[in-house]
Amino acid sequence: MPRTTLRELNGLDQTPAILGEAALVLIDLQNTYTRGVMELDGWQPSLDAAARLLSRARREGARVVHVINDGGPGTPYDIDAEVGRIHPDVAPLDGEPVVVKRVPNAFVDT
Known part of the structure; x- marks a missing residue:
């Protein structure tokens, strides 16, 4: 079955974006998902792919924004502890913004 994209449904141009003119938003790439109680199965290939994309985006001049979840002291999302930091x-x-969110949704109040 052929796939229809949201861009097609809305009659928008299908030309891929130019990475150097785009923004890359990386959400929740925190150590908490690579170890301990919150470790995700199969995280390494996903992290490797994100690292490759990030490297390419930086090389091509894209704006890069990091978003992390701060659950507070002592939680698996404690951004002041190693477990909650970005991998x-x-x-x-330096210069890449980090947006700190306090709920498990990167688009609430950001």
Whole structure:
């Protein structure tokens, strides 16, 4: 069955975006998903793909924004502890904004 994209349904141009003119938003790439009680199955290939995309986006001049969840001290999402920090393979560079969210939805109040 052929797939129809949202862009097609809305009559928008199907030309892929130019990465250097786009923004890359990386959401919840925190250590908490790579170890301990919140570890996800199969996280390594996903993290590797994100790191490759991030490297390419930086090389091509895309704006990069990191979004992380802060659950507070002592939680698996404690951004002041190693477990809650952004994984080093996709860590922000100086000047790349980090948006801190306090709910499990990156688009609430951001």
